[in-house]
Amino acid sequence: MTQAGVLLDRDGTIIVDHGYVGSVDRVEFIDGSIEAIAALNAAGIPVAVVTNQAGVARGHYGIEDVQQVHKHMIAELARHGAYVDLWLFCPYHPDGTVEAFARTSADRKPGPGMALAAAQNLDLDLSVSWVVGDRITDLGMARAVGARPLFVGPATSPDPDVTSFPDLASAVEFILAEFILAEAAEVSGGRRAERVKFPAHRFDEADAYGGAYVAELARTFATVDLADIRRAADVLTQAYTRDAVVFSCGNGGSASIANHLQCDHVKGIRNGTDLTPRVVSLSTNVELLTAIANDLSYDSVFEYQLQSQARPGDVLIAVSSSGRSPNILRALEWARAHGMQTIALTGFDGGAARRAAAVAVHVDSGNYGVIEDAHQACMHLLAQYVRQSRMSPDAVAATTF
Incomplete structure (x- = not known):
């Protein structure tokens, strides 16, 4: 496991936390959050969403509803040139009313389960990765796996040792600054070569794209x-x-x-x-x-x-x-x-x-x-x-x- 990644909370970090967001009509993206994810994509940093969804255990909505919300978010992100590499959620809660989901789980933040799953699926080194969220459970998960926590939202971090930001966009600016410094250090040490992004811009004609594709294939x-x-x-x-x-x-x-x-x-x-x-x-x-x-x-x-x-x-x-x-x-x-x-x-x-x-x-x-x-x-x-x-x-x- 070699690369840094960003693990994002969902409600209160990417979308507004209206309380148990279990339907598409309740999804409201926080200003700048889509652009922030697109910036991480452009930098080649893997992005995972890790979200507690106790609403399933409490009977407010089902697994299929969570999946529909994520499908809607995927489509909206794509419309703005952004994407999430991995979507993870935990439907369990020990006080749930739905028997199948009424239990404790290591996947539920602050447990480490979703972070470890993200690391396995995206080949992440959690010690150099970031966890961004608006709750103390997000910070707890970061601590549990040795990742770097960042707190977002109108309030300040409940942990004085964790840096606070007003929103995801601000936190991503900080992440990218750290990432660029780390990249520069690796390049100066001769350990990293820059990968060419293709396509790097939109093509309006298929023949132009075809020529560029053939050139990229030859370079590759x-x-x-x-x-x-x-x-x-x-x-x-x-x-x-x-x-x-x-x-x-x-x-x-x-x-x-x-x-x-x-x-x-x-x-x-x-x-x-x-x-x-x-x-x-x-x-x-x-x-x-x-x-x-x-x-x-x-x-x-x-x-x-x-x-x-x-x-x-x-x-x-x-x-x-x-x-x-x-x-x-x-x-x-x-x-x-x-x-x-x-x-x-x-x-x-x-x-x-x-x-x-x-x-x-x-x-x-x-x-x-x-x-x-x-x-x-x-x-x-x-x-x-x-x-x-x-x-x-x-x-x-x-x-x-």
Whole structure:
């Protein structure tokens, strides 16, 4: 866990606290809060909302109502170019009247649960992250996990050691000033390179955007360390030669790359060579995926399959743009602990997956589409390299790849 993030309370920090805000018509954004979140986005700082929703336990509204409020807030934020990376809420309260939610919970602030979940999902170092809220419970959660608390609202902080701000906009100005200083210190120490933002402005014509996209894709692919490509190719060539199984996995667009990998690394590599690769995509069996997700957890969908099918000496290729997905990390950790070789295809800053894999093919971009295009190209070039390496020069010259 390496990066700083901001954990925001909801009611009284982002929107006006009207008391049990459980319906869309009661949502009123505090002046400047949307712009403040957009400023954090522009700086590349992950943002999570962590909110106690005792109204569920007290019977004022249901889980679905909280989700509808968040959907409305997401849409309103998007209209102004802002977004929240992760939404977390705790519906429990020990004095609740709804039996299912009438209990204590470590997720309820000042408990650490939501902060720890945010750290796991967003790859945060809580010791350099901020918690911003308008209640002493927010400050308590920050203290519980070693984060830096900031108090917002018309009143001053009940803790004299915590800095107070009139609103979120003011607190974010403070956060950004600290963040810039930390960035400058890292750059002066040679530890950080600035990532290019794409797109950095709106395009009015598709052809202009297309040209810029192609240029960004070329810039991004140039960031790939070709030594990592060589290492990944060596791992795969040796695995196919000794008849080991290669497993692939990914979520969303990365799942399609994992599935496509199975096609090109079985049919493609076998065509014209002496190899008969055994490749299994863990992302392709919807019946098995949903059974594991429903009965155990979505975090287990890849790890559980490996436990049944993988053996020491097999290979896992994990595709993850963010490198933060819990199911990807669990699969990588299980694979390494049980004698498998591991390769990760990552983007953004690589997240924990980049560090967990023995070989990480990393593309330095902050655009999901560009990252996935680069990952697809890496998948193809690895398949084609292995294939042509097992063919004669004349066969390579006569073959269409």
